[in-house]
Amino acid sequence: MDKTDPLADFFAADTAPSVDRAFRTGVMERVARQRLRIELVLRLVVGCLLVLGLALMSPALQSLAGVLGQDMSTVLQVIAIAGGIAFLGHGWLTRTIRLPRVHLF
Amino acid sequence: MSSQPTDAALVAAARSGNDAAYARIVDRYQGAIRAFLRRLSPYDADADDLAQEAFLTGWAELRGLRDPDRLKTWLFSIAWRKAKGQARTMARSRQRDHDWQAMRPETETPQTEHAIALRQALVQLPPDQCAAVSLCLGEGWSHGDAAKVLELPLGTVKSHVLRGRARLAEILGVGDGQD
Numbered sequence: 024m025d026k027t028d029p030l031a032d033f034f035a036a037d038t039a040p041s042v043d044r045a046f047r048t049g050v051m052e053r054v055a056r057q058r059l060r061i062e063l064v065l066r067l068v069v070g071c072l073l074v075l076g077l078a079l080m081s082p083a084l085q086s087l088a089g090v091l092g093q094d095m096s097t098v099l100q101v102i103a104i105a106g107g108i109a110f111l112g113h114g115w116l117t118r119t120i121r122l123p124r125v126h127l128f
Numbered sequence: 129m130s131s132q133p134t135d136a137a138l139v140a141a142a143r144s145g146n147d148a149a150y151a152r153i154v155d156r157y158q159g160a161i162r163a164f165l166r167r168l169s170p171y172d173a174d175a176d177d178l179a180q181e182a183f184l185t186g187w188a189e190l191r192g193l194r195d196p197d198r199l200k201t202w203l204f205s206i207a208w209r210k211a212k213g214q215a216r217t218m219a220r221s222r223q224r225d226h227d228w229q230a231m232r233p234e235t236e237t238p239q240t241e242h243a244i245a246l247r248q249a250l251v252q253l254p255p256d257q258c259a260a261v262s263l264c265l266g267e268g269w270s271h272g273d274a275a276k277v278l279e280l281p282l283g284t285v286k287s288h289v290l291r292g293r294a295r296l297a298e299i300l301g302v303g304d305g306q307d
Contacts, residue, residue, distance in 0.1 A: 029302035030293065033249075034266045036242035039162035039172075046162070046176065047154045050183045051147060057184060 066114050073110070077103070139196035142187070150190075154183050157200060160267055161207050167250050167262040168211045178214055182207040204277045208259060215255055249299040253292050256280065260288035261296065 040046075077084075088096035133141075133152070141149030162179045169175035185206050193202055250258050256278065263274040264285070275285040297303060 028265075030265055030296055030300070033242045033246040033296075033300060036240045037163065037167065037246045037266070039159050039166055039176075041159035042155050043158060043162075046158055046180070047151055050154050050158075050180050050187075051151055053180060053184045054147065054150065054187050057188060 070110070134197075135199040136196035139190065139193060139199055143190055150187055153186075153199070153203075157203055158183075160200075161203060164204065164259075164262050164267060165207055165211055167247065167266060168255065168258060169214070170251065174214070178210050179207065182210050185210070201273055201276055204263070205279070208277055211259070212255070245300055246296075249296050252299060253295060256284075257288040257292040257295075260285050261292035264289045265293060 084099070088099060091099070133149075135153070135156075138149045138153050138156075142153060158179065161182060162176055165175035165178050165182075166172050169178065182203065186203050189206075193199065250262070253261065259278055260274055260280075263269040263277060264271060269277075271282055271285050271289065274289075275282045278285060280288075
């Protein structure tokens with residue numbers, strides 16, 4: 024705006040802080056919360072797909088377990104449980120938001 | 129001499145998940161966007177909340193930004209859409225808000241006499257005109273850039289600025305600088 028413009032003084036007096044750390048922190052907190060929501064939804068979807076896949080495959084898995092016998096069936100269960108734990112562990116280790124530490128003792 | 133990263137560089141970094149880059153984008157444009165929204169909203173706290181929402185939407189939609197060099201215009205467009213949405217919401221609940229707003233602290237209002245007078249004058253302009261005046265007279269934007277942000281024809285923006293300037297000058301009791 025032209026410096027000789029009589030309205031210039033009014034607009035010059037009405038400004039917001041150029042850099043406000045509290046404002047920036049507020050924005051980045053909202054960003055972190057949004058990212059967490061997106062991650063939770065994605066993991067929920069992946070988890071549901073895994074469960075659905077296992078449910079669809081269960082007849083084949085049961086027949087396979089019958090063929091392999093009791094010992095191998097136990098091994099398959101251990102592998103499935105380990106896979107589930109690995110999925111949860113991957114989610115925990117690759118999380119992008121800091122969660123409060125839980126002190127049990 | 130310290131070289132400031134360009135908007136395009138910050139956008140590229142933010143798109144790859146670099147939160148520090150997005151924080152720098154926020155720092156770079158928060159002053160202008162907050163000032164713009166404060167002129168459209170009766171209360172600074174509401175305007176700042178809206179500005180935070182605008183930056184959050186900007187973060188979420190960053191991949192949709194075609195030309196990173198137009199980041200500033202794009203962020204202002206988001207802010208303007210938010211302001212219009214809030215204006216509709218407030219129109220519906222104006223009576224409900226009235227009592228609450230009357231109880232709010234006066235520290236949320238601008239401090240200087242000039243700023244107070246300007247805000248009171250801007251309130252009397254229609255929202256589109258107020259936004260055009262805020263961008264072109266307050267932020268020094270060209271009519272063309274303001275037209276893109278406000279999604280209005282160029283002629284309409286020019287008309288809004290001309291009429292808004294005259295109206296403000298009349299309310300504030302100063303010449304409109306167009307003589």
